[in-house]
Amino acid sequence: MRLLHAVMADIRFQIKQGFYLVYVIITAMYLIIMSFLPDDILAVALPLVVFSDPSVLGLFFIGGIILMEKGQGVLMVLVVSPLRSWEYILSKVISLAIVSVLAAIAITYFSYYPTVNWWLLLVSSILTSGIFTLLGIMINAGCNTVNQYMLKTIPYMLLFILPCFALLGFPYSELFTIIPSVAALKLMLGSFHGILWYEATALAVYLLGINLLLLKFTVRVFENKIVYQD
Amino acid sequence: MIQVENLNFTYKKTRKKAIQEMSFDVKEGEVFGFLGPSGAGKTTTQRLIIGLLRNYHGKIEVLGKERNQWGKDYYEHIGVAFDFPNLYTKLTAKENLQLIGAYYKNECEDPDKLLERVGLLPEKDVRVENFSKGMKMRLNFVRSIMHNPRLMFFDEPTSGLDPMNAHIIKEIILEQKKANKTIFLTTHNMTVAEQLCDRVAFIVEGKIVVIGSPKDLMIEHGKRIVNVEFRMNGNNHAKNFDLQNLGENLEFMNILKSAEIKTIHSCEATLEDIFIKLTGRNLV
Amino acid sequence: MIHLTLFKNDLKQIVRDPIMTLLLFAPLLLIVVFKLLELFLVPYLAAKTGFDITPYFPYVLSFVLLMNSGMLGIVTGFMMLDERDGNISQLLEVTPLGRNGYLANRLIFASILAIIYGFIGIAVFKLPDLSFFTIVLLSVLSAFYTAIIGLLIFSGAEDKVKGLTFAKGLNTLVLFAFADLFALPWLTFLSWFFPPYWVTMIIKTPDSLIAICFAIVIHVAWLGILIFRYSRRES
Structure with a gap:
């Protein structure tokens, strides 16, 4: 109940801040680009775009959102309300995942890609979005300015993005699947190019596990660095 | 609680x-x-x-x-x-x-x-x-x-x-x-x-x-006196009287009767006075 | 005089705050990443798909320049937003520096960096037939673009989250640098009104007087309008 209220509040806030509007514009931009790509390049570019923009948007926005709530002092009020830390965090994850999913589906749908596994696309964009939003909350805990936050995300981004090149394939590159971003990208590619059902299941379960672990860890970091100021 | x-x-x-x-x-x-x-x-x-x-x-x-x-x-x-x-x-x-x-x-x-x-x-x-x-x-x-x-x-x-x-x-x-x-x-x-x-x-x-x-603090730390300002014979005066047996204090009663009273104050301490007295420092 | 002391102060602040120092080097990181991509990914793609990037080289340079100056603009924009939240800008506005002085100070600082990184970017991604004049022109345009982005974020966003939303939306501006690739008449026409298109045009046709004139006019017009809007809101 509290969680639902929190999610509704977050969504309303995001609409007011123009998230949805901006993503309409961005989606339109991608669609223009996509419409010019030949089919064989679209097959690579589309999953990459869906992965690199809508699915990762949480990391981009969450820093500002929390810094603002901190600045306005609202965070303090939430801390002394019955709203649990995990509810606060999960609410952020869910509300941003909704934007992710809507943008991912819109970009994919209007690119008229022939073979999309919509369920898999839904699952993979939710799981990816969750990981990056949680990562953002964790990075954010020690930051006071947006610039600090953006800088701190750079090493994490490198850590998450560089291994993705492993998908190009080289000896032992399969080992990189252990890195959540690689697993997520694999699942995302799978929803466009097809993937064995057991591989997809394994990846999804793995990513879900990572999400839960990260959630637990993020709650701890959040409580240590933001809730308690000792 | x-x-x-x-x-x-x-x-x-x-x-x-x-x-x-x-x-x-x-x-x-x-x-x-x-x-x-x-x-x-x-x-x-x-x-x-x-x-x-x-x-x-x-x-x-x-x-x-x-x-x-x-x-x-x-x-x-x-x-x-x-x-x-x-x-x-x-x-x-x-x-x-x-x-x-x-x-x-x-x-x-x-x-x-x-x-x-x-x-x-x-x-x-x-x-x-x-x-x-x-x-x-x-x-x-x-x-x-x-x-x-x-x-x-x-x-x-x-x-x-x-x-x-x-x-x-x-x-x-x-x-x-x-x-x-x-x-x-x-x-x-x-x-x-x-x-x-x-x-x-x-x-x-x-x-x-x-x-x-x-209330208690103010009385405890105050002076047990009353301060009277009055006008008598064309001059302004101010005087302190002990609260003890005030009603039997003839000078005080006399002033009340004959002088033009400007102010009368009991001298309990304000919280601020008490604070400064107890801690030796100012507030804020 | 006032400006000079403030510059010194800015520099001091930046040097003392390691985060800011690092952030100033972030464009360098971007250049390195792109160079690495060029060195490793491009031959790989060429080998695997037969994709030849050579004809698209002007677009790559244009992209790098725009990303760099855009990034500096965004950083400056957020610096000013943070200062507004911390009421530092309010403080500076009531000093002899004033509101406009404060803004000028921040933007000029970022623009100088943009010029420097413009030169570096061009040097790293060299195209053979760029004259010295073109290089200087591109760097100066970078400075303008930085100021435009910084001002757009600062004056357009009331808070950090709006600022981020803005920054995200502004990324789409870069699309206009590639507009003529799509050969859509309406898109090309629309692009005429945006700075990124003209940066690409100058790189593609460095000798075209029309491109140079349009590029300067569009950049100056954007900055002019933004400054005008900003200073009018003051009164």
């Missing part, structure tokens, strides 16, 4: 001993004032009781349970107004109340009623970013009491308010007290403390130097 015994607290980062061997208790239905200069440990104590700081030594029993045994349910029972307004600036006054109110199990008071009480009803649909500081403070205040908490913490509730609005806030605090609510008031405004508190504690450098009812 609150029982603190031998409380000690040290900030981890700065290793500053913020609270030392503090003991006091707050009874149900009481307005308890926590007074002291900035940096004395008022806010630290309040934060410890609210639960924003951990790792204290000693005992803090709140609402019948040790503070660190409480979970998040604790916050169903308490209301907190910090010393600066904590509000969603993009939302309207009413939306702010509704949003935070939705997190409580208790049925919250009707937002319109609350807003009317503090004179904000006409502005209920105005975004908070367009509010003056006083308006934000009032909204912040009613937000902290809307879920009908048993125990309330107010940090400088009247700062930044004009006398009219400060009066409204004080009235609400007294209403809450009448409803048998307990109020923990942190302030360095001695007038507010004098008007509202059943008991006050003076705190300096992390220690409580004195606790008592304002």
